[in-house]
Amino acid sequence: MRPMATTLAKQVRPWSPEAGRTSIADIVGTPGPVLRCLQRIQQDFGYVPADAVPLIADACNVSRAEVHGVLTFYSDLRTTPPPAVPVRLCGAEACQATGARQLRAAWLDACQQDPALAEATGVNQSVACLGNCALGPAAMVDGHLIGRATVQRILQMVADLGAAKVLQR
C-alpha cells in the first residue's frame, strides 16, 4: 500500500462565530432555516462546532434545544471534524446479498491493522443505501461511489484521493 496522508484537513474554512454568521446569512431569513443552517455550517467548516448551536438559535429566533434536537436527529450532521477521506460502506439488503457483510469485516480488519488508515478514513460511517444496488457491494470514499467494491478498490480510491488532497495544499 502507498503511504497514507493521515493528518490532512478537509478543504474547509477555520471556524469562528463571525465566519459562521456570514456563512448562514443568506439562509436565516428564509422559511424553516434551522436544518439548512446546520448543513451550511458543516459544508463550510467540515462539522458543526458546539458554539454554532447558540449562534444558529439566535439568528433563527428559536431555542437552543430546537437546534440541538435537529443536530442530533440527522446522521449526516457531525460535531467533530471529519476524517481526511471518509469511507462509507453500504450495509443495506441489496448489498448484503452481494457480500456487504464480508466486505465490512475485511475493511474493519484492514483498518485495525493500519491505524493510519483508520484515522484517515474514520473507519466507516454507516449509511443506509447508496443507490448502487445492482452493482453491489457499494462503498463511497469522500463522495466518490465505488461499485462491486473490494478492500483493494477502496484502498486505491483512498490513496488516489489522499494524494490529490496533498497536491491541493
Added chain:
Amino acid sequence: MTRWFVPADAAACSVGADEVASALVAEGHRVVRTGSRGLLWLEPLVECEPAPGEPRIGWGNVTAELVTQGLTPDLPGYLGAIEELQALRQQERWVFERVGVIDPLDPADFIGHGGTAGLRAALAASPQEVVQQIIDSGLRGRGGAGFPAGVKWRTVLQARPARRQGEPAHAPVHKYVCVNADEGDSGTFADRMLIEGDPFTLLEGMAIAAHAVGADLGIVYLRSEYPRAISVLERAIDIARDRGWLGRGILGSALDFDVEVRVGAGSYVCGEETAMLESIEGRRGMVRAKPPLPAVAGLFGTPTVINNVLTMASVPSILARGAEQYAGLGRGRSQGTCVFQLAGNVARGGIYEMPFGISAAELVHELGGGTRSGRPVRAVQVGGPLGAYLRADRLDVAMSYEDLAAAGAMLGHGGVVVFDDTVDMAEQARFAMEFCAEESCGKCTPCRIGAVRGVEVIDRIRAGVRPQENTELLRDLCEVMADGSLCAMGGLTPMPVLSALDGFAEDFADTTRGA
C-alpha cells in the same frame, strides 16, 4: 461526424465510466455524457453513432485499456445496435424514454426527443382537464403507497392557497408541489437515475402539476447520498429558468412556478411524506399524524402535492401521448408502466420499465438471468427494506399493487432484491428490526420500542432460548407494530420479519441448533 456516448450516471461511474470517457477524449473522439440505459451489468456501456441519424452501436464492460486498443466489432463486449438489444426491446419505456439517450443537460436534445410536449399540452388545457387526464390515466403513487395521483391533485386544486404558518397577514398565499426524491429503500435507484439522466422531465412534470393544482412553489427533497444527482438537478433548474420552463410566465403562459432543491441529511424516515415536510421545514424528521392531509395543510401549512420522482416524471409522457394509451397498459387497477429495479445478487441488474403484471419469476429469472453468483435463488425481497421476502418457489406472483398485496407482499418503490442460497433469513429478519430501531423517528411507541424489543426477541429465538414462546411473542409484537404504528416505518417492518419467519422457518430453527 461520429459521436461517442458514455454515461455520467453514478452507477456507471462507480465501475469506471469517467476513466473510459477520458480515454475516448484522449483518443480524439467527440464524447457526449448521457445518463445510463439502465443495463447496469454492462456498465461502463459505450455507444457510438457512426454518423448523424445512424443507429448507435455499443460495447459493454468497457475499460480505458480497451478504448486505447480500439473498440472494434470483434471484441467480446460488442453489443451491436443498442436499440435492438432484447433487454431494451422488451421494455415499454415511458418514464425512462430519454434516459441514456440524451445529454441530460442539453435542452435542445431534450426538445429534439419530445421534451416539453406534455407541458405544452397541459398549458393548452384547463387545470381541471389536466387533473382529469391524470385521473383517467390511472397513474398511482410510485413511492409505495399507490394512491391515485389525480385524486390527490384534485384535492389540492380544490383547496384554497394559504399563507405560510407564522407569516404576517399581508404575506402572499401559496400552494406547493413537493417531489419526494429521498429514495432510501435498498434495491431502488430509479429516482437517482432519472434525475441524473433526464432531469428536465421531472421539472416538466412539476410544472404540469403546478398548473393543474395552482401551485407557485416547488421543492425537490433529494437525499444527500446522491451528490451527482444534486449537482445535475441544480444545473438543470438553472438551465430550465433560462429557457422559460421555470420562473415567471412559463412558455409564454400565465403560469409562474419555480423549483428549488432541498438536500436531506441521512434520515430514512424522511422518505415518509410528513416527516419529509418536517425536514423541509428545518426540523427533526418526525412523522405527523394525519389528518390533516398534506393536500389540505402540508408544507408550512399550505396545500401541497407530494409525489415521488417516478410519479411526477410519468406525467409529461401521459399528457403528450394520451391518458388512454397509458391506462391501457398494465393489469387491473395497476395501470401503466412500472419502473422495476432489479438489484442485489442478480446477473443482469438494472432498470426494467414494463407494464404491471409481469411475474416476479420472469423478472428475476428471464430478465435478470438468475443470481450473479450462479447459485440458486433462495429469496427475493420486493419493495425495499419494509417489503416481504418471497420464497424462490413463490415467484409466480404478478407484479402489481393488488396481486402483491394478496400474496402478503407489497410493490413499494419497485425494487426487487435477489438473494442466493447462502442467505441467512433469520439474520435478515433481525436486520429489518435493527434498521427500524436505527431509523425510527421515535414519535410512536410501537415503532420506537417495538423495533428494539424485536431485535432482542429474534436474538433469543436464534440462541435457542424458549424458541416457541419467543416466536409467539415476536408474532404478537409484530401485530402491535403493524396495527399501532403511526406510519409505514413501524407499520411495515413486520412484513419482512414475518415473511422470513413464515417462509424460511428452518433458518430460525437452524440457528437454534447451531447455538
